[in-house]
Amino acid sequence: xxxRETTGGAAAIAPAAVLGRRRRRAWDRQTVAAWVLVLPFVxxxxxxxxxxxxxxxxxxxxxxRQRDLRTPFAVDGVGFGNYAKALSxxxxxxxxxxxxxxxxxxxxxxxxxxxxxxxxxDRGVQRFRSVFRVGYYLPVVTSIVAIAVIWRFVLAPDSxxxxxxxxxxxxxxxxxxxxxxxxxxxxIAMAVWRNFxxxxxxxxxxxxxxxxxxxxxxQLDGAGSWQRFRYLILPLLRPTVLFTTxxxxxxxxxxFEEPLVMTDGGPLNSTLSVSMYTYNQFGFGNYGLxxxxxxxxxxxxxxxxxxxxxxxxxx
Numbered sequence: 001x002x003x004r005e006t007t008g009g010a011a012a013i014a015p016a017a018v019l020g021r022r023r024r025r026a027w028d029r030q031t032v033a034a035w036v037l038v039l040p041f042v043x044x045x046x047x048x049x050x051x052x053x054x055x056x057x058x059x060x061x062x063x064x065r066q067r068d069l070r071t072p073f074a075v076d077g078v079g080f081g082n083y084a085k086a087l088s089x090x091x092x093x094x095x096x097x098x099x100x101x102x103x104x105x106x107x108x109x110x111x112x113x114x115x116x117x118x119x120x121x122d123r124g125v126q127r128f129r130s131v132f133r134v135g136y137y138l139p140v141v142t143s144i145v146a147i148a149v150i151w152r153f154v155l156a157p158d159s160x161x162x163x164x165x166x167x168x169x170x171x172x173x174x175x176x177x178x179x180x181x182x183x184x185x186x187x188i189a190m191a192v193w194r195n196f197x198x199x200x201x202x203x204x205x206x207x208x209x210x211x212x213x214x215x216x217x218x219q220l221d222g223a224g225s226w227q228r229f230r231y232l233i234l235p236l237l238r239p240t241v242l243f244t245t246x247x248x249x250x251x252x253x254x255x256f257e258e259p260l261v262m263t264d265g266g267p268l269n270s271t272l273s274v275s276m277y278t279y280n281q282f283g284f285g286n287y288g289l290x291x292x293x294x295x296x297x298x299x300x301x302x303x304x305x306x307x308x309x310x311x312x313x314x315x
Contacts, residue, residue: 005052060292066285075288082292092293094269095277098184103252106188110248111241113192114199119229121200122207133204137197142148144194148261151190152177177263180270187258187271195251199244206240207233242312253301 060082064075086092117136139147154161155176163173177185209231218228234241257274259265265272265280274297281290 064288082289086293095272095274100276108300110192110196114196117200118203139194140197143259183271206237
């Protein structure tokens, strides 16, 4: 090989090597810049999310109480004792039943009302549609404490609006929030009224994303309104139904403010929720037991969410 060929080959390789080094330096600078931008979030996440979560998980396996805060490392490990104590606690089981009741009844009602309102706004209401959207969604962005206080006045036994209206028809309304029979349905009614606006907007977006040709094809085949909705529209709304169901169930499994403000868990623990009972245990200083209850609720939420994804996912 001649010296000219050797020199030419080396000259061809040199620019490639230089270009590679430049690209690596540019990549390194971009990586450093990205980490600089991400670092504040990472530090905040570790300090205020990951750290407390891991710390609370460790607490759930100890007998730590309020008096142990000055010497947190002097506590004793109890293994799964707090979890066993929580599951054998009759009040905790009552709270779990109340929470399940709230979810099983409240979620279908919320989604049904939300879907009906979405269909009405998408098909039936032509004028002032934006006004109705804002009106239906307004309770969602209103403070839950303010709403609960107002509903307490609405459901008051003597001067409440509900019993006053029932009195016009000669019906003697009960003391809604002091009745073991009616206290939980009253909370469910308030929760449905407050929360269906979110699901309604999501359903409305899903309905507006379905091509008009789908319904036109059903009309040409002679399908009625209900048949088109049942066999054409609902299957296409499956991803929307999955999302709204999962988010609504997760929110309802954690319901807390409603019984805290309206009934304080009564009467006779008939509206006590798992979140509220866990909160009470923290207030009593039973930190180990309270964190164990919180993680039991977390596992239940994870399992229920997994089941929903399995049942409602697209096939």
